[in-house]
Amino acid sequence: MSKRVWNPPVTPSNGDTTTAWRSVGEKEGTKSFRNLLDKEFPQGDSLNEEEQKVSRRNFTKLMGASSALAGIGLVSCRRPETYIVPYKKAPEWIIPGTPLYYASTRPSAAGAVPLVITTYEGRPTKLEPNHDHPDASGTCAQTQASVLDLYSPSRSRKILKGGKEATKSELKSSLQSLDLAKTALVFGNDDSPTRNRLAKGLASKGATLISYEATSGEPLAVGVSQIVDFEKASRILSLDCDFLGTDPTGNPKAFSKKRQGGNENYDQEHDVDAEKMNRLYQVETQFSLTGGMADHRLRVAPSRVEAVAGAIASALGVGSYNPGDKEKAALFPGAENAVAEFDSWVKECAADLKNAGASALILAGSRQSKGVKQIAAAMNAKLGSTAVRAVQTDLGQYGSLADLTATLESGAIENVIFLTPSNPVFDADGFAEVLGKAKASVHWGLRTDATAWACDWHVPAAHYLESWGDARTQTGVISLIQPMILPLYGGLSELDLLHLLGGGDLPQGEFFPAMGEVKTTLAETTGKADDEAWRNALTNGFVEGTSYKTGELSAVPPEIKLPPLPSPNSLEVVFATDDSLLDGRFIDNAWLQEAPDPVTKITWDNAAQISPVTAKALGIYDKVIALEPKTPLMRIGTEVKVSKRYETGEGEGNHSPMIDLTVNGREIRVPVLIAYGHADNAITLPVGYGQAADDGRSGAVKYDKSKPVVGLVGLNTGFNAFELRTIGTPYFASGGVVQTTDEKYPVALTQEHNSMYGRALAREVSTNKLEGKGDFANQMKNVKKQGMDSHAPDNISLYKPEGSETWSKTELAQKTHLADKIHQWGMAIDLNTCTGCNACLVACQAENNIPVVGKTQVAMGREMHWIRMDRYFASQEHPVEHGHVNHSKENPEWVTQNPESIPQPVACVQCEMAPCETVCPVNATVHTEEGINSMAYNRCIGTRYCANNCPYKARRFNFFDYNKRNPLIKGNLYKGPFGEKQVGQTPSKQRNPNVTVRMRGVMEKCTYCVQRLESAKIKQKQQQKVKKYAAGKKSHEVAVDRVKDLRVKTDSVKVACQDACASNAISFGNLLDNTSKVVRAKGNVLDSVKIIQGEKDYKEIQGSDRNYDLLQYVNTRPRTSYLARVKNPNEKMPDAKFLGQATINIH
Template sequence: MSNKPASKPDGWGQRLPELPDGGAGAPLQKDLLNGVSRRHFMQATGFAFIGTMMLGCTAVSEEEALPYLEQPEGVIAGRSDLYATTCGGCSAGCGMLARSRDGRPVKLEGNPDHPLSHGGLCAVGQASLLGLYDSHRLRAPVMDGKASDWASVDVALGDRLRQLRSASGRVAWLGAPITSPNKRARVEEFLATFDNGRLVEASANSQMPIAEAHGLTHGVATVPRYHFDRAQVIVSVDADFLGTWISPVEFTAAWSSRRRGDALENGFSEHVQFESRMSVTGTKADLRLRIAPGERAAVLNQLVRHLSQHAHRSLRQIQDRPLTSVDDAQIAAIAARLWEHRDQALVVCGADDLAAQTLCNAANELLGAYGKCLDLAQPAHHAGSSETELSLLLDEIAAGRIDALFVDGLNPVLDLPAGAALAQRLDAMQLVVSFSPYEDETSAHADFICPDHHYLESWSDNDNITGLMSYTQPIVAPMGATRQLEESLSMWTTGAVVPVRDQVLASSGGDVRRFDKLLHDGFEMRDVRQNAGNFRPDGVHAASDPDASGLQLVLYSKVAIPSSAHAFNPWLHELPDPVTKSVWDNYASLSPATAERLSLQDGDVVRVALGQDAAVEVPVLIQPGQHDSAVAVALGYGSVLSRRFEGVGPGWIERKPTVGSDGLVGASATAVLAFEGGRRKFAGRSVTVEATGARRELARTQDYHSLDVPPHLAPEGGERRPNVQETTVAALMDPHFGEHAIEHHDGGNMWPVDHPYEGHHWGMVIDLTLCTGCSACVTSCQVENNVPVVGKDEVRRNREMHWLRIDRYFVDRDPATAGGDRSNGTGNGDVDVSHQPMMCHHCDNAPCETVCPVLATVHSDEGLNQQVYNRCVGTRYCMNNCPYKVRRFNWFEYAHEDEHENLAMNPDVTIRSRGIMEKCSFCAQRIQEAKIVARQQRRPVADGDIRMACQQSCAAQAISFGDMNDPESAVARARDSRRHFQVLAEIGVQPSVGYTSLVRNRPTDHEGPQHG
């Protein structure tokens, strides 16, 4: 056979520049019609016409709406009811209000009265609603790989348990940290029925080093409760307390209370951040200093050394260990500021290094922080068992010395080191029982899968903080034949199922009326304290020599996917990371200088290797502000729960899969997680990075929708629009601040001012000082407004559907490198970061309204820019004419039939179809609901009656919404602030959304520029 390529017919080989590959080899239109006769063409169109007519004759399926035979008390059809409960998205235990509509939860909000959440709720908590309606969740128990029922499981498992008890089998319980006293009692009662039962609590990203360090320095092995609202100066060493560390919603609310730019008389806190990768907390720091992962303990060592000199106290463990990344004079200056505000200063550390944690405790002791800014008498309960206990248990499992294992709230095969070896040992074990609601990497090896209820179907008590008891109540009946874990344990312990409600009622004291009050409030404060211990100087460990050489691994948790337990959730996968703006993947973050040295670009797949065997292959993402030695990879990816996303997004001819070649979203980074000295080492281990030659394009939402002038149109000295305005506390103290505002030309108005807003005029103001970029508002908006998920490929095509996005801007602090791209931060120096939520601005002179040929976008008499879906014909003129790039077009029919997941849809908001434009509506349904309530109560709508979905979820309370015509409203006062500005005000669209400038607490000569 000849190897000569076949000749192509005329018209082939021409390139189409608008296609990604130039359209090489694509036939022209005339060639597509070659060989098609008029007769064949008429036959085809005739069949198509007949088929269309037949579709119109199809019988429409009937649906019945049945009324209540007996109307339940307090239930009104179509009205939403709120139930207080506790969020189960993570171990923080935030108070929550579940909005139930006709018997089904449709929205989750923070409980404004709860002392942890203060009304805020993170993105994970918002998205946890989808877990309730997940159609892939197990609806019945599984026995020996087959669906079963509880009666059969109880009989078969009961026989196995009796055999273990009679043979004195070695039984272990491996699960997530238990914060419920009732659940802990049931687990301990169950394990007590065995001669050799043991309980080990662990999490995917442990906080146990904090507790172990306090055991050494104070004799109390616990995680203290941190009070950021009491601290004037905060120094954080690798603790992302605004992002993922311990209790971010609580910490954000507390931190923001001392950062309000219009209330400087209350004290504006100072925040210093030492870290190796760019975290959410690092983006909000007044001063951010890059350090190598191996320098964390040395930073604290130097800090304690300077503080001890101020306090005239010496610690024998403290030796001078200068760093290469940070000048010691800077640390001395920071120590001086801490000492100046002692008793109102706080040092926190997120390192897995025990020495670093004990040094952090020493710093807080010198500053007098215990009992003021952090509390050991009423600590948090997030730690679980020690890392040593976990390591010993895994060693015993590997050696075959454990006969039965019960797994709850954890996926150890994926989340813990040496998962493949653990999976093999599970297959050889006598008995493995999993309580997972999914068939994940661990439960796939279980003899029995006994699926637990979703937390919105459960009863529970939660003492996440000593002295605070929060309660969980079911919002809906179980959606399958699942059974709550506590009931299963009562059955296997006593032979009878004791309802969990009765268990929780008994643990609360047994008073039914009091219990009803507790359920109504959702929590109870108790005067309970424990021994806070005393400082033991000998418990402080000496820091090792700082190491900034080579490449060092940093394993971390992302805001959207904090652990593999959330790998099933498409809302979280499509939530842009607050820093990188990447979705649907994890990656190896490298600094620009390191990527240049290794000749790597965004999307190049690299092999990150720990020794000879342990390695993970992920694409590269170049991250400004990262230390040159750090290689940061996120945990929580590569789960089998993400296999379902192979078909996510529209199934059109050019569709590319969301999952990788292995069918999974991302790669599991636990392949390079290992124990060192009996503890998991998440950061600081030396790794190698080698290019594989492959590429995996990342989907990022920051590379477009940019409001800045493109670099090729605005060369050096060209226009830079100040989309984000920034100032300092010192400048704000100047009484003349704001008098030199940016002036723009008056472009005039082509419309007469004949439509004054005599009633309400709705508006919004966002405080950029308080916005952390956490993206809880993005997910809250998505849940409230039925915003669809489109998949990785559609995001890469700039077609994501989020009504609200958060623009993230980098600005190089070093003037020598400040010429880099402002939105993507191409400079190699230190960078300042700002976050700016961007949604429809509901302009009074809206340019989108004038170009719509069918009047599908119109203006209301209350200032709302409204989208009329049934008029829209999809010209997209409005999208092209929107200066803020916030309109979204339904390129496909994204909604799909799902018996369970469609129950999560908000019935107050229309599901949009293909060819329709959509965008932020200022939660018009909430405005109407507030008006109806006010009308029923015969009063005007009061300020605060209406809270947008984005506003309600914000833990920092950065968003104000209300009537701009009411001079006493919060939004009117915010618009009167000296810091108030509008984006693109110069084009004369008169937006109803404004911002207040970003304030940093640093000397005036370090004032950040206006940027965007």
């Protein structure tokens, strides 16, 4: 079987074009990265060219060992018997194999997430956004992954008293005997009306109410918060606020509506003119999801955000702060005239905000000081912004952890009950010692973390999918939480405990006190206590007319006092919220652990991040480049051969240099990564990792088997950044010192995995007129000609449709070769709104039963995600003069130090002329009648020829039985049938019964969620038959018109990634339906549409000029296409002429 060889134009080695890269190796053009692109087999194959050769001796050894292993299992080789147990009395609404959907809500400190839960036979399996909710958006990665926590084997299952099992009656007696006047209740920052009502009732009896989240930041005012409406914002200044990522503010879908750039008409509802497109200014330290979307981005050390805020405020007439020249120069490093450049940046930013007036919006990050938040509020007030308003909340009136600490030390509080998802003994400096002064302490949570073992009592929590409750969204809409399943391990909900503290009883039988409390709150809120109001609220998932009431907020900018400027010898250390684990609460969630960080692409760990400039100053950059990883290869018997992997710089033996980081008088040893776009003289360390380790690493809490604080998933993952954090420096600290070491640490990075040959893979244009490229309209017309597509010759198809005269180079006279004339599926991904948040990645994993493979396998390139999130950095290294790149000149240093970032989701693109299909010897990958490149798993024999022949590198191979064997135990996968099985049976309950669970030796990939497509077609056919029966026709008289009756309603079916996307970046639908959104994005891309629809019904759809095919020069005719990103820079800004050109000059 031959490999289809591509011979694309080679990227020039002299840096003559705009540079776009994914990793240090690609940026530097190392030999290892070039070898990676040329590698015969895709990543995950552990064989190099020499090891692929099989000698007669090795073949004989292999066959002999196989026979011996087969003989071992001959005795008692019988499949274990299992029995189907029927219902004694089946619920009338449950039909086996048919899903039921319920509206519910996930509580969150960033605002409740309205959901629709998919259940099978009472098992929740998938979470989707509730599109009927007034605050409807998509979901985040944490929400998608939260269903896995329900079935987690590491969940707490017993009530513990002093570390020993206790009963519910003992718990009830103990709690109800507490003196409430000396008791503090510690809650999270999610806002629940019922909880607030019950808490206030306990407060009236003397209880103290505290709210605590490890990364929530200092509030601007007590009892008042701000609501943001991005649809009213045309100009946005974000001061270290990652509102699209870890600092959620406002509705991301509303932001994306204003982000739709261009004059295309593919989305009539959300489309805006380029001149009305919003503009985002971002000031931050490390690249965030929001920073990647910014039109202008200023990278500064965290303490300098206040200086930038003060300077812009002064330019708007708020305050009179003016940084000195030394300060300005530090804020614009790499520029020849840094002072003038900074002044220009501030002046033009302020002028743009001022011109926007009421449609301007200034946001301050939660981790920033109260002073920065006051400056932002004052600027909003000055501009009269209508995009932000103050509202009254109950939660802001609670005390803080500092208040609790003071009362515990004074003896005013003797009892503490923790109802927060945070882990203060682990993440709050010195709190463990203070907690020891309490006479009685109770912890409520899903797992026994450090706080649980430090308390006298631990109560297993009921997951929100097992609980009754309510929560408010960001705008204050009350949304109901209803249980999908009874508590698997007898856990109690937060409302159950509060009801118990108030003198009530625990749940028993059909008595659910939490449900009664929620109904009481609903009656008090709406004035309606009837069953109809209750049923409507449950059906809809929310209560209408319950938004927050308007509040008042006044802010006076404070006097700005800054610490000394950072330097390589005195760094500023940032304690960042992790994009996956947040503050560490998801440490035992394997989906989130294995989801690559959106920026660094690290999995299963955290690492310090520093800029290339700082890395070079500290002598770290060369250490990263010089690493030569080694990979142990499994051999028959006990032989293990070690060979160097020059291909990727990654693999089982891939290592990152370790440094000793000292700050606040404390030291930690951590691995370090080069982070492009990071502020100089600063270092970022994500928090939440290192909760337990038994491998001897420093920088993590030592694991105690008698008091396990994490499960197998969270063990030996990362380093404890909280160890460096103090009460006075919770979010960043000055005076950090880095000392290099000779030690290295194995990391699992995916940034070079599945790299594709080609240039201008992720494309963008600018609303500004560009030298040699014309205005915005002209740039749009030439999107399809960026990169290799500008000069690659026309390809000759491998297929010859009927009537084709391709070989004689005459005009193609093609008739339809499509088998199905009802549905032809396609997708378009809009890079202009995609943030790279990983929600689609985790949603796909939940929907399609994709297994976790563990850190070791990820490092070898064997991750199984069907959709990957490529992330490109790009900068214009050479100036463009007279329409051409001037190779003899270089742009200012600050331009190359401030790259742009573009995410690009890549899955199987469903090629019409799929090269994978031509090489499969057993027809395991075939084309369906509806244009889907499909897999027949039972035919696959694992040759991997298809993966070898896929230019998009979108196929995934099951090297081991990941679904059956536990990949988290070291070496377990290599033991085959002797390896440990997955822990417990509950994780399998989450699996989608409509998707096959794959086994070892099988290839898999994206299927366009074919199970959803089939379900939608069956439902459509049933509905049409029911209508005809209702009309009085008999069964033999029912005739179904194929096109009219069987075509699925326009855009009614959504694939998992599309439904999860909060920024509306994915369009999917029927390419034969002119009214479908995907057709309006792509146009009539199928040659046969006109023939199928006929002259009378055919309508020409132009589609968006931004639409292009990935690797178009290969001529695979992919069904998934992309829409180029649009930058909207302020042409008066000093960096404007360098923006929006990440790919436009690539040839």
